[in-house]
Amino acid sequence: MALAAAPLRRFQTTPPRPQPFSAPQRHARLRPRHLQRSPPPILTAAAVAPLTAADTEERKHELLRAVQETGRGSAAGPDQRAAIEEAIVCMEELGAGEGTPLDLAALDGTWRLCYTSASDVLVLFEAADRLPLLQIGQIYQKFECKDRSDGGVVRNVVRWSIENLLEEQEGATLMVSAKFDVLSKRNIFLQFEEVAVENIKISEQLQALIAPAILPRSFFSLQILQFLKTFRAQVPVNGPERRSPGGLYYLSYLDRDMLLGRSVGGGGVFVFTRAQPLL
Template identity: 85%
Template sequence: MALAAAPLRRVPTAHPPPRPSPPSQRYTLLRSRHSRRRLPLLLAAAAAVPLTAADTEGRKHELLRAVQETQRGSVASSDQRAAIEEAIVCVEEVGAGEGVPLDLAALDGTWRLCYTSASDVLMLFEAAERLPLLQVGQIYQKFECKDRSDGGVIRNVVRWSIENLLEEQEGATLMVSAKFDLLSKRNIFLQFEEVAVENIKISEQLQALIAPAILPRSFLTLQILQFLRTFRAQVPLSGPERRSPGGLYYLSYLDRDMLLGRSVGGGGVFVFTRAQPLL
């Protein structure tokens, strides 16, 4: 009698055990996970470390170096503007920030413009490029607020000239005066009041044309020269029937020799350094 064939059983295939990662790879993975866990702690610790005075001066130096070749912003490229904006933010981070009120006593004085991206100022430089006889000299902001706690007066001063007619660079002064109120700890509101042209300094060529040196100066020529020297034309920007224009200005950084400001509403940034008082 034939024996029945026994049913075949499938023998399970043994899978090879997983190969262990090389020691260097395991170390890399562990270090990566460890670094990800520690990164927020490291960033927080770095932010908590106060910067030294040398750090602050270093950041200010980098900002001034970045704006040096831009002719106060008139020839700055898009890459330069991006780098300058980063440098400005680095200096602003050093400052007291919004938690500390603006020191009006420290703000008081004369500040010389080193760089701006404000279109209304850049228009002056563009006009000088298009008009070869027009020269734009130094631009200042003069704050008068030493003994005030709520605001003061600001005067925007532009030195300019016309070749062969006025003294070079400083032949005349355009001054825009405004009152400002301290709205918050670092925001001021400007209320413009007057535009004036003054301090006319005529060139030697023009003086010689009006009153030649080889001829005795008459009473009329002397009067003309005196009139030009003392000439002041002013245009009020406010009155009983019209409201003067205004603007919001954020002073983002201030110390003994540097002032940074931002015109709120996309009006541009300003970099100033302390200057000698204007006469």
Template identity: 70%
Template sequence: MELAFAASVYPGNGKRAIHEIKTKPLRSKLFTTKKRSFHNKFLCSVAVAPDGNRVSEVELENKKHDLLRAVQETQRGLIATADQRSIIEEALVSVEGYNMGAPIDLVVLDGTWRLQYTSALDVLILLEAAARLPFFQVGQIFQKFECRDRLGGGVIRNVVRWSIPNLLEEQEGATLVVSAKFDVVSVRNIYLQFEEIKVQDINISEQLQALIAPALLPRSFLSLQILQFLRTFRAQVPVRNPGTGRRSVGGLYYLSYLDRNMLLGRAVGGGGVFVFTKAQPLEL
């Protein structure tokens, strides 16, 4: 809006300058030349700067696209080969270089992020168990940050959708939530203090419902109570250090890249890398 307004103030016909030439020829001529010179330089700089920014944005989006394409066929990292991991690492480093050193923006970080790829062993073990065991499924995995209205930290919830076929609904039969508090300890590092593990949102399958309370028979008070219990079941276990029994389980997490639709992280100490994309909000 400001650029359009500036162009309209100094029209190309220069009528005001012509009027001043009649009364004060020398002064008006100099004034007109400087005015037009400044105006031309201003327009030139405006044309160049946005083009440079636009090229940079296009390059960044291409790098992000390359990264997502590289992880697409790895089943979130489960079946990634050594060559694929090398290509992914190279793509990660390429994207990370765009805002390296920029401070963490908690407003942008706030929200739900869907896991696209990881090399973290604790997550891969979970995915491998689902691949090997016919009675266990793992659906979507999320990280939910709650930090928009907080200073220097917030809450992070690792959310895993899982199921047991024929007993629970496919992919989203139940939800596992690992909650932690986090504090921003440096420009790009946050420290996680894990607090509890919770199982909630049990969605039993139609087969199990029919077994507990058949639709063709009168449903007893007991069968209805069992259904209600399963649907509202929630188990909470505090996270404690197995050596001391205290709540001292935590670790550093390096947020290597962040914008409004992509989050890259590295668990400090060789715990693996994570690639997330922005997802719809989760209600927990």
């Protein structure tokens, strides 16, 4: 008996779906671990090292080098003034800042002017350039506030001379005195009180003219010499009927041997270094 052939079962096959075309990917070439670049570190305020005392001294020297050969500001050109202003700002960044009160004990004493851009001081140098016989010597600011907490007295001292009549550079002294009050932690207000000319030191040529050494000095000639030595002319700038001029002064940097100031309103910067006390 023949066996009937079993019907064949057809299996439906689905052709594979085409894959979307994609560009062949490049395999990254791995670098050795010791050559792999790491992202730069994020610097925080705590990670920045504070400036050292040596850094401060270096900035001071940079500023003092910048003001050299400028005639205390009278001979400075535009490029020099820009460089000096940048050096001053670098020093002011090191200052105690607004949060620290002004140390009047450190401010007390005599400061010698090294540079200024203030027009009321530069006019003195310009006058000396126009008048060959006039000589402008050292200029100082003398603060008297050691035992004070609210203010004190400041004296602007200008040493000057007239050739052949007075001793060179320091033949006479022009002094402008003012009281000052501490308005804030860095600002003081100046109230000018008096302008005086004193400490007249006549030259040997003038002494010989008044009282020749080869002749006996008379009482009259000796009186003239004594009068000149003790001469002091003073002009008050305040009174009951008029208010004395004043000005706001910002002390932007102060330490044991450098003082930086800015005249607020009138403009001008000042660079001072510590000097020996004036007699």
